[in-house]
Amino acid sequence: MAQKTKPKYKRIAQLKTADDFRNYLEEQNIDLHFDEELLTGDQSPYRESYTLRTSDVIGNRFCILPMEGWDGTTDGKPTEFTKNRWKNFAHSGAKLLWGCEAFAVQEAGRANPNQLVIKPENQKELEGLYDLLITEHEKVHGSSNDLYIGLQLTHSGRFCKPKDHKTFDPKIAYHHPLLDKKFGIPDDYPTITDDELDRLIEDFVKAAVLAKKAGFRFVDIKHCHGYLGHEILSGFHRPGKYGGSFENRTRFLKEIVAGIKAEAPGLNMGVRLSAFDWIPFTKGEDDFGIPANFEKESYPFAFGGDGSGQDVDLTEPFKFVELLEKLGIELLCVTVGSPYYNPHIQRPALFPPSDGYQPPEDPLAGVARQINVTSEIKKAFPNMAIVGSAYSYLQEWLPHVGQYVLRNHMSDFIGLGRMVLSYPELPADVMENMPLKRGKFCRTFSDCTTAPRNGLRSGCYPLDPYYKQTPEFEKLKQFKS
Ligand SMILES: Cc1cc2nc3c(=O)[nH]c(=O)nc-3n(C[C@H](O)[C@H](O)[C@H](O)COP(=O)(O)O)c2cc1C
Ligand code: SF4
Structure with a gap:
């Protein structure tokens, strides 16, 4: 039998010089650009402030992306682990906490x-959490007048597991043949009703009122990663007032926005959007990801997909951003896909989480795809305040690529996810031209995803001593072996 060649990707740490990095990108045919030299002082585009339409000023161009820690109490309150993580976000130096x-x-x-x-x-x-962010930020960075903090509001839809980490208790917007099968949802399982969605909208509005009372400046009405808001956007075949036409599929968002405007006036809003989605991927025989087998000619379940299941069509996402503008929403955080069924496009990594697969493309291709789609959106909607995601895999080259993106107006903010788990002060170091700490760079080991998939708290076990000292570290090693 002919032996298939497994793809081999160069590690970022091997791409030591700008020529190495440039040549590798060229060899791999990856459309990604970067600045060779980092600009210093006030020349640095990271240090530029951003003024929103509301006249609120965001002090610089680094944004911390939302990251759950699976570390609250069973009644939904923060623990010391939660507070420690949020403290790190506050210390990072980023002025936008999404x-x-x-x-x-x-x-x-x-x-x-x-x-x-x-x-x-x-x-x-x-x-207490909001106050902690303000106090800790002020301790390290002086003023918090230009610190802009939002709260992400969500319903996990298909991925609800309220009782224990193994048992799904899903609320689905529609039956998806591949995801139903992957996550064990029977054909006769009920879909969430229009009445339930009406009541859920009220819960989003009530939550926004509480967020405003706590001091948060905006709420993110989450529409990404396969959770309910995102799934509704691809409910092309769902009957009733929340499915079918674009008008109906965006009713959920529109009603939440109207409710928040009425009940929490003055609270700003943003949306984190999976700007495109792909077909679910699964492990192939050599452990590398392959698209799930879908026998129909066209894959009809991807919002922002082109029907092939593996490419992008931004027609509807553009309509969605147009709608955001009409609703008066300026803040948009762009992400893609879902960590549950196509993690390689969502959070590019060299080492997959325990429920993932080996990357079917160089992770740099995934980074470039998100950056370029974000740039297309920014070009088409120059008045939106846009945050880009998925920069962590760039490691040593992150500040260089981010600077190029900002200088060329391809995004307004550089969003950081995993990198701030391992190296919280990276934004401050970049803006103050400090030597970067190579030992703290996230190397995309995916333990922060593997741990919660196995019922443990999330955290950077390999690089953060706070997690290394916990008994969970040993358990994680056992799961991995
Ligand atoms: C441990 C972990 C938890 C996450 N939790 C959330 C979340 O609560 N909400 C969300 O929108 N994205 C979440 N994400 C996705 C990140 O915000 C981000 O989009 C992703 O990690 C890619 O960015 P990066 O390359 O900088 O890590 C999470 C990611 C990780 C690794
Ligand atoms: S565990 Fe740490 S090094 Fe690994 S992906 Fe998460 S943040 Fe990065």
């Missing part, structure tokens, strides 16, 4: 039994 992490707007909508829940009984703790 959501901090996904908060469930109702118990049943939690993605795990330790997800934080926003409800009146947890208000004191929510206020």
Whole structure:
């Protein structure tokens, strides 16, 4: 039998010089650009402030992306682990904190039994978290006048696991033949009703009122990663007022926005959007990811997909951003796909999480795809305040690529996810031209995803001593072996 060649990707740490990096990108045919030299002082585009239409000023161009820690109490309150993570976000130097992490707007909508829940009984703790961010930021960076903090509101839809980390208790917008099969949803499982969605909209609005009371400046009405808001966008075949036409598939968003405007006036809003989606991927015989087998001619379940299941068509995402503008929403955080069924496009990594697969493309291709799609959106909607995602895989080259992106107006903010788990002060180091700490660069080992997939808290176990010292570190090693 002919032996298939497994793809071999160069590690970023091997691409030591600008020529190495440039040549590798060229060899791999990856459309990604970077600045060779980092600009210093006020020349650095990272240090430029951004003024929103509301006249609020965001002090610089680094944004911390939302990252859950699976570390709340079972009644949805933060623990010391949560607070430690948020403290790191505050210390990072970034002036835009997008959501901090996904908060469930109702118990049943939690993605795990330790997800934080926003409800009146947890208000004191929510206020405590906001105050912690302000105090810790001021301790390290002086003023917090130009620190802009939002809270991400979510319902996990198909991926609800409110009871324990193994048992899904899904709320699906429609039956998806591949995802139903992958996650064990029977054909006769009920879809979420229009009435339930009406009530859920009320929960989003109530949550926004609580977020405003706690001090948050905006809420993110989450529409990404396969969770409910995102799934509704691809409910092309769902009957009723929340499915079918673009008008109906965006009703959920429009009603939440109208409710928040009425009940929490003055609270700003943003949307984190999976700007495109692909078909679910699965492990092939050599462990590398392959697209799931779908026998129909066209794959009809991807919002922002071109029907092939593996390419992008931004026609509808553009319509969606147009709608955001009409609704008066200026803040958009661009991400793609889902960590549950196509993680290589969503959070490019060299080492897959335990429920993933070896990357079917060089992770740099995934980074470039997100950056270029974000840039297309920014070009078409220059008045939107846009945050890009998926920069962590760039490691040593992250500041160089981010600088190029900012200088060329391809995004307004450089969003950081995994990198701030391993190296929280990276934004401050870049802006102050400090030597970068190579030992702290996220090397995309994916332990922060593998741990929660196995019922453990998320954190950077390999590089953050705070997690290395926990008993979970040993358990994680056992799962991995
Ligand atoms: C441990 C972990 C938790 C995450 N939790 C969330 C979340 O709560 N909400 C969200 O929108 N994205 C979440 N993400 C996705 C990140 O915000 C980000 O999009 C992704 O990690 C890619 O960016 P990066 O390359 O900088 O890591 C999470 C990612 C990780 C690794
Ligand atoms: S565990 Fe640490 S090094 Fe690994 S992907 Fe997560 S943040 Fe990066």
